[in-house]
Amino acid sequence: MSLVSLLPTACPRCILRLQNIRTPPSYTRPIRPTPPCSLCLGILQDPALTALITALRPHLSALRHDRRFKINASLPISASLLRDRAARHVLHHANLHPASPTDPHNVSLREAVKWAVCARVHDAFGMRYHPDAQLFVDLSFSHTPSNSDAAFVHTDPANPHKRRRLQNDVSATAVVRAAAAMTDQQFVETMGPRFFPPPPIEQPAEVAVSVYVAPVLFAGRYNKLSRVVSQTPWFVDAPPAASGLAAIARANEGKVTDQYGRRKRTELSVEDAATAGIREVLNPDKATFTAGGREDVDVRMLGKGRPFVVEVINPKIVPALIEEEMVERMRALAASVSSSVVIRDFRMVSKEYFAQMRSFEMEKKKCYRCVVWTRREVGSEELKDKLEVQGGFMLRQKTPLRVLHRRTQAVRERCIFEARLTRVVSPNFFVMDVVAAAGTYIKEFVHGDHGRTLPNVAQLLDCDADIVQLDVTDIYTDSEKR
Ligand SMILES: [Zn+2]
Structure with missing residues (x-):
């Protein structure tokens, strides 16, 4: 057979x-x-x-x-x-x-x-x-x-x-x-x-x-120079914004829609700027934006900027053929999106960069500039005496009321390494620079969040205090040069 x-x-x-x-x-x-x-x-x-x-x-x-x-x-x-x-x-x-x-x-x-x-x-x-x-x-x-x-x-x-x-x-x-x-x-x-x-x-x-x-990663840092630009797009069907920001959101509502026809609450986000060039040049199925932490929409991000990474899923060109000239075009497109967002150090990175981002996330320190209001008039000597404490402050922060809907209730120890009086604007307003550990809630450090953050500026000055404006002036790790 x-x-x-x-x-x-x-x-x-x-x-x-x-x-x-x-x-x-x-x-x-x-x-x-x-x-x-x-x-x-x-x-x-x-x-x-x-x-x-x-x-x-x-x-x-x-x-x-x-x-x-x-x-x-x-x-x-x-x-x-x-x-x-x-x-x-x-x-x-x-x-x-x-x-x-x-x-x-x-x-x-x-x-x-x-x-x-x-x-x-x-x-x-x-x-x-x-x-x-x-x-x-x-x-x-x-x-x-x-x-x-x-x-x-x-x-x-x-x-x-x-x-x-x-x-x-x-x-x-x-x-x-x-x-x-x-x-x-x-x-x-x-x-x-x-x-x-x-x-x-x-x-x-x-x-x-x-x-x-194969997917490809791009990384960079961003500056956010506006108090109405959010880090990621907000959509009408997304959870409601924090109370103080709802007015801004309403003002911008309906101005722009995304590819699914959902109306964005803010007309622009950092993510839009960071991914604009990638979408245009690589036409991927998806571009996923991840930043090393985030700031509130009304907080500016200054200094060297906050690092981010974009994972590009199914680009229409293989990574081996992505040339510097294309990356340069992406940079130009990112820059053209808005004068309120600056994308810097934009480059292609290997997938090990995710691990770097994570360790950055753990070790980073952040510098803030806060404009603070106090109910009573406080002189610069008293401010220096009570705020510029050698060794800073060790805070016990209960999860802030404003984020309780998305974070689990916990008490976290966070360090304010340094607080420094920068300028007394008027008897009830002063400017303070703060260096804090990753994950510290600065607004709560100022007003105290109904005693949920201790110590706090209001308690230290023994009067009501609130934060009027907040900027992140820099983010760095100890291994980076400040
Ligand atoms: Zn056969």
Whole structure:
């Protein structure tokens, strides 16, 4: 008996892989047209490979790439596992397959698909498979009729005629696990005699093609020179703004809508400026903005600025082809969004930058300039005496009332390293510079938040005090030069 007569509905490429032929060019030689193969479900046959190339073409022409690609194929479990094992069992039984049907060194359908597809992609688009490629071709093959081959997973082994009520789609993992636990004899009994050799099919598998480009990160720092610009866009359907800011939000409401038609509460955000160039030049599916902390909308961010990172998902150009000239264009676009937001040190970074951001977040110190009002008149000598304390203040801050709706209730110890009187504006107003640890609530340090932050400026001066204006004048870590 020959292989072909034992497996009459196998395609020539499946015959090759069942002989464990490992020379990729063998899988690209022309083959005569045959009915849909009952082993690969048509996946290795020319109609499927041709359809796949046709489907890939528009995806690839929408991208700029460096002719390198990686491939991921999701295969029907019946083809990659059950029919493969059954065919090898038939051959093994006839002494035509020296290795065990489950030998891990057998050429898998996945390997053969990769060889066949890579050759086709190379011929059609001049692209090569490369392990470091930043372009991913994702192939998802499906074949509904053969899903019933895996129906045994539905069945209770103790009572094989009663089907368990499981979900309709058996997960591939469950099938792999169940089949791996079976001896060859058990596999034959489970699949039944009609499966040896695997029965013919009428329609070949269908393929869905998608193409992804590796994500890329950009980082920078921003200055926010306005008290009506928020860090991230606020939307009408977002949670209500803190009370004092609602008026600003209302004033801007409805001026701009996002791509989903939601009305933004503020007409511009730092995120809009930081991602403007990326969106324009790279046209990604998504650009996710993350900053190292945040300030309130009415607080300006001055000095060297606050660091941020933007993760760019599925850009329309592979990262390897992003040139300095493009980054320069992104910088120019970011600068053109608003005079209230300055984007600086904008550059492409590696993914290790996320870890750096996190440690920055933990270690950073922030410098603030506060304009403070006091109910009674306080002279500069008294201010210096009570606020410019050697060694600063160790604060116990309960979660501020204004953020209780989104933060858990806790008492946090935070350090004010230094407070310094900068200027007495009038008997009831003064300007104070403060250096504080990450996570310190400065507004609460001034007015006390109904005694929830201790000590506080109001308590130290023994009169009501409130914060009129607040700016972040710098953010730095001890390792950075201040
Ligand atoms: Zn085949």
